[in-house]
Amino acid sequence: MPDTAADTNGRAGGCLCGKIRFVVTGEPDYPHVCSCIHCQKRAGGPLQSWVGFPLDGLRWTGDGEPTWYDTFPGETKRGFCPTCGSHLAALDYGDTTIGINLSALDNQHDPHLAPVNQSFRSTAVAWLPQVPDTQLSTAG
Numbered sequence: 075m076p077d078t079a080a081d082t083n084g085r086a087g088g089c090l091c092g093k094i095r096f097v098v099t100g101e102p103d104y105p106h107v108c109s110c111i112h113c114q115k116r117a118g119g120p121l122q123s124w125v126g127f128p129l130d131g132l133r134w135t136g137d138g139e140p141t142w143y144d145t146f147p148g149e150t151k152r153g154f155c156p157t158c159g160s161h162l163a164a165l166d167y168g169d170t171t172i173g174i175n176l177s178a179l180d181n182q183h184d185p186h187l188a189p190v191n192q193s194f195r196s197t198a199v200a201w202l203p204q205v206p207d208t209q210l211s212t213a214g
């Protein structure tokens with residue numbers, strides 16, 4: 075099945091243990107990596123990779139929803155599997171876009187999901203090359 079930017083069949087993903095599964099549909103929005111402190115702490119690594127999808131196209135298809143943790147109370151929450159700890163998603167309260175961790179998707183190799191920028195370069199580790207800014211807009 076070809077991967078297209080507007081894959082109406084959706085993109086499936088889930089956590090390491092399989093408890094939390096999801097499907098997202100619609101256009102991927104601003105795939106990027108982020109090296110902010112929150113992403114580094116949560117990942118246990120130097121960065122996380124993100125891609126947005128329309129919130130109304132998200133369906134949780136496994137055993138419930140992730141556990142949500144407010145990284146900025148009242149503003150932003152991040153979802154992870156309560157069993158295996160895999161990081162899955164982030165949502166700004168009131169937003170219509172869900173941020174999905176690229177690593178949670180079953181097919182990370184979709185060329186439409188290649189990161190186009192890196193956020194919070196100032197807190198990035200010095201020992202990894204940074205993702206070049208190849209986006210066409212200044213969004214994000």
Ligand SMILES: [Zn+2]
Nearest residue numbers: 089091155158
């Ligand atoms: Zn899990």
Ligand SMILES: [Zn+2]
Nearest residue numbers: 108109110113
């Ligand atoms: Zn971040």
